[in-house]
Amino acid sequence: MKATLIIKNINHxxxxxxxxxxxxxxxxxxxxxxxxxxxxxxFRDLTDDATRVLDAAGEIVVPAFIEACYDxxxxxxxxxxxxxxxxxxxxxxxxGILTVMTKAGRIQQRxxxxxxxxxxxxxxxxxxxxxxxxxxxxxxxxxxxxxxxxSFQPAAFYLRHMLQADPMDLLKAMTVWPAEDxxxxxxxxxxxxxxxxxxxFRVPDLExxxxxxxxxxxxxxxxxxxxxWPDVIRC
Numbered sequence: 566m567k568a569t570l571i572i573k574n575i576n577h578x579x580x581x582x583x584x585x586x587x588x589x590x591x592x593x594x595x596x597x598x599x600x601x602x603x604x605x606x607x608f609r610d611l612t613d614d615a616t617r618v619l620d621a622a623g624e625i626v627v628p629a630f631i632e633a634c635y636d637x638x639x640x641x642x643x644x645x646x647x648x649x650x651x652x653x654x655x656x657x658x659x660x661g662i663l664t665v666m667t668k669a670g671r672i673q674q675r676x677x678x679x680x681x682x683x684x685x686x687x688x689x690x691x692x693x694x695x696x697x698x699x700x701x702x703x704x705x706x707x708x709x710x711x712x713x714x715x716s717f718q719p720a721a722f723y724l725r726h727m728l729q730a731d732p733m734d735l736l737k738a739m740t741v742w743p744a745e746d747x748x749x750x751x752x753x754x755x756x757x758x759x760x761x762x763x764x765x766f767r768v769p770d771l772e773x774x775x776x777x778x779x780x781x782x783x784x785x786x787x788x789x790x791x792x793x794w795p796d797v798i799r800c
Contacts, residue, residue, distance in 0.1 A: 566601055568594040568611045570761075570790055574622040577770055578603065580755040581628050581741040585733055593626060595761040598789040603755055619792070621765055624784060625774065627736055628755050629663040629762035630717055633691065633705045633743040634684040637669040653715060654679060657708070660716035660780050661764045663788050666747050678786075678793045682747075689746045692738060694720035699728050705746055706738040718780050725775040732771045761790035 571594045578591040580603060594602040594611045602611060612618070635657070638649040650672055657665055658679045666684035674681050690700040691707045694714070706717050706724075714720070717739050724730040744753025752760045765785035768774045774782065786794035 566596050566611075567613045568601060568608070568616050569597055570595040570617045570619070570787075570792075571608055571612065572619045572621050572626060572763075572765070572787075573608065574620050575626045576621070576623055577625045578755065579625065579627045579733075579736060579771060581737055582754050582756050585737075591626075593755060593761075593763070595787075595790040598761055598791075600755060600757055600759050600761050602757055619785070621784075623767065623769070625766050625768055625770060626755070627764050627766070627771075628740040628753055629764050629786070629788065630661045630739040631664040631666070631743040631747070631749065631753060632657060632662050632708055633666050633689075633747055634687060634707065634709075635665050635667045636709060637667055637672065654681065656715040658786075659794065660718065661783060661786060662708070662715075662717070663762050663786070664744075664749065664752060666743070677791065678788050682749075685747060687746055689742060692720070692724065694723050696724070696728070699724065699730055702734050702737075703742040703745070704734075704738055705743040706735065716780060719778055721775050722778040732775050735775060736771060761787060763787045 573592045575591045578588040580586045588605055591605050592608045663679050665681045670683040672681055673683055690704045692704045693707050708715050721735045741753040752762055766774055766782045767784045768782045
């Protein structure tokens, strides 16, 4: 099987697997919407003339973010409700949240850029901006909280600097832990056989990512194996 997309020269690739594996100077190979290989060294046997190759030198790659239970806004009119739901999902998507779990079952959808599913009762504790102490891991990070930022970054920045949260725990609280909590077995981890939902950041490492209060370092969004932001690149 040949890759339709390969991202190479990744400075640090954070897999979020059961061993918290971090690969250096790595590549990730994708066949349509699925990851087929993650590693270091040569990937030439995975390519052919149709393979698109992107260079991530000096950048990191992490699994795309998952919001475990987002409360959609309630509005008095149907048109306002639809507009606010659209705006909310777009804001979440541009901040790297490509899977949204919500109690609002009416808006379940699977699209090129984002998946929305009905949430199930959470087993893990939810952590938000402004908390005065961290629960024991595992926990899930949520955008719910003061200001409805629709981004994990302000909460991660706050928890990292005010409560000394471990950077890897923060990343897992946005990826593999909410996936496990919501029964999403096909995502949240970067390994062969998982959905190719991933984010590319122009920062040297995970610590530098959470030293920022916004998402200005987000370089590229890959959903279902297709680069969808800042430009759609069909492979």
